[in-house]
Amino acid sequence: MKVAIVAERVGGQVKETVGIENLISVPETTGSELADNLKTHLLRYPVDLLEHRKIEKVELVGKEKQVTTSVGEKLTTPALIIATGASWRKLNVPGETEYIGRGVAFCSHCDGPFYVGKHVAVVGGGNSGIEAAIDLASICSRVTVFEFMDELKADQVLQEKLRSLSNVEVFVSSQTTEVIGNGDKLTALRVKDRKTEEERVIELDGVFVQIGLTANSGVFRDLVETNRPGEIVIDAFCRTNVPGIYAAGDVSTVPYKQIIISMGEGAKAALSAFDDRVRGNI
Ligand SMILES: Cc1cc2nc3c(=O)[nH]c(=O)nc-3n(C[C@H](O)[C@H](O)[C@H](O)COP(=O)(O)OP(=O)(O)OC[C@H]3O[C@@H](n4cnc5c(N)ncnc54)[C@H](O)[C@@H]3O)c2cc1C
Secondary structure, three states, rough: OOOOEEEOOHHHHHOOOOOEEEEEEOEEEEEEHHHHHHHHHHHOOOOEEEEOEEEEEEEOOOOOOEEEEOOOOOOOOOEEOOOEEEEOOOOOOOOOOEEEEEOOOOHHHHHHHHHHHEEEEEEEOOOHHHHHHHHHHOOHHHHHEOOOOOOOOOOHHHHHHHHHHOOEEEEEOEEEEEEEOOOOOEEEEEEOOOOOOOOOEOOEEEEEEEEEEEOOHHHHHHOOOOOOOOOOOOOOOEEOOOOOOOEEEHOOOOOOOHHHHHHHHHHHHHHHHHHHHOOOOO
């Protein structure tokens, strides 16, 4: 089979990660090292790598899929694997972007181990925020939760578990307005009480922003079925509702958004495409 990859950049979210310690068989690596290794491995195969462009449009022409890129190329293919990932929703406050990976984190399973014994905040009181706070409370000295609304949105059972933990405190009606650092790493958060308008600065070692993840599926939403948060709906073979279009990793409905899951899903989608092609289904 002839294979081409269209990629805005090789590495994706991994490039935003400083330390990775949960990729089975690799005890410790960094985001840039892993991304470089992926690229080196990829280039050992006869794959056309079309980097630094985005897919802007996909149209169905009979059974074929016609892909238009941001530099005007048109690629026609019987099988398309969408692996455009997701973007964490950001707070969009001063200091946030500057301290990503240096105190500002988005994935508690991934980055939690870097904060053992430390004081962290979780911004967001939905299910993912409260789950993150519960996980972090078992390894951090103190966890402070800030929720923008007047009450937590997480399921009752999670809220009860959270309240049973002695090292967790929760503030509702709280708006995070600034990430403060010393140039090297985050040192504090500025938070405003939305009722009293009073602002205070809370010193901490890290903040986990848990206000949602958005699937990068916008370009494909008119083409394939997506769920309410915009994830592309797939079956156990990574097939979408359109024959010959597959989705893998964070852009899809696969549970657990992690590197090892995405790698496995990418392999699965490729095997499904191969299988469907050799069986004459696409
Ligand atoms: C700060 C941070 C730390 C993390 N730490 C860990 C960790 O330690 N361990 C772990 O297991 N997981 C971690 N994760 C999660 C992990 O990075 C993701 O689950 C994984 O990268 C998802 O891989 P993916 O290939 O599905 O998507 P992505 O990594 O999001 O890659 C998608 C790629 O598609 C490109 N793209 C998007 N739209 C288009 C388009 N229209 N055309 C062309 N290209 C497009 C993007 O630019 C990107 O390069 C972390 C995530 C973040 C943000």
